[in-house]
Amino acid sequence: MENLNTVEIKSFVPAKDFELSKRFYQSIGFELASEFDGIAYFKFGSCPFLLQDFYEPAHSDNFMMHLLVEDAQSWYEHVLKLNLEEEFGSKVTELVEQPWGMLEFCITDPSGVLWRIAENK
Numbered sequence: 001m002e003n004l005n006t007v008e009i010k011s012f013v014p015a016k017d018f019e020l021s022k023r024f025y026q027s028i029g030f031e032l033a034s035e036f037d038g039i040a041y042f043k044f045g046s047c048p049f050l051l052q053d054f055y056e057p058a059h060s061d062n063f064m065m066h067l068l069v070e071d072a073q074s075w076y077e078h079v080l081k082l083n084l085e086e087e088f089g090s091k092v093t094e095l096v097e098q099p100w101g102m103l104e105f106c107i108t109d110p111s112g113v114l115w116r117i118a119e120n121k
Contacts (some may be wrong), residue, residue, distance in 0.1 A: 001007040011049050012039075014060045014097035018053040021085040024088045024110050025051065028079060060112045077109060079117075097121065 013095055015021035027034055030042040038053035047067060069075050076095040083108065084090035093106040104118030 008048065010052075011065060012052045013049050013065065013109075013113055014054050014056065014063060014111055015051050016055040016060065018051070020088065020110045022052055024084070024090070027082055027084070027087070028107075055111060057112070063112075064114045064116065066116045066118065069117060069119055072105065072117060075117050076105050079105075 003018065013021075018038070018040075022032060022035075025042050027050055030044045032040055033043050033048075034041045040051040042049055042051055044067075049065065072095060084092060088110045090110065091106075091108045095103065095105040097103050098118075101121050102118040103121050104116055107115045108114065
């Protein structure tokens with residue numbers, strides 16, 4: 001019998017300024033678990049992704065990540081305290097209840113990658 005069990009899936013998130021992006025993700029709470037040859041492995045609990053030292057404007061401006069959390073309000077308050085716009089040029093949207101049943105807000109990282117941080121309602 002074949003074993004087709006999966007273990008993990010990770011995206012390769014682009015970075016225009018690799019060092020700035022690493023600081024950005026660490027500031028919002030991701031742990032830099034390892035780094036090698038232009039790839040940084042970040043995780044927050046059981047949610048990992050790979051940050052790559054690669055930038056193509058059309059790719060970055062259309063790249064989106066979705067982080068499902070238990071408490072979007074707590075995440076929103078945490079992110080607002082960090083002054084990401086001043087420090088990294090990031091944008092943070094309002095926290096809104098979506099018609100599809102999620103409470104969410106968005107953050108753009110220093111490279112233009114959009115992160116949707118949401119909670120199921």
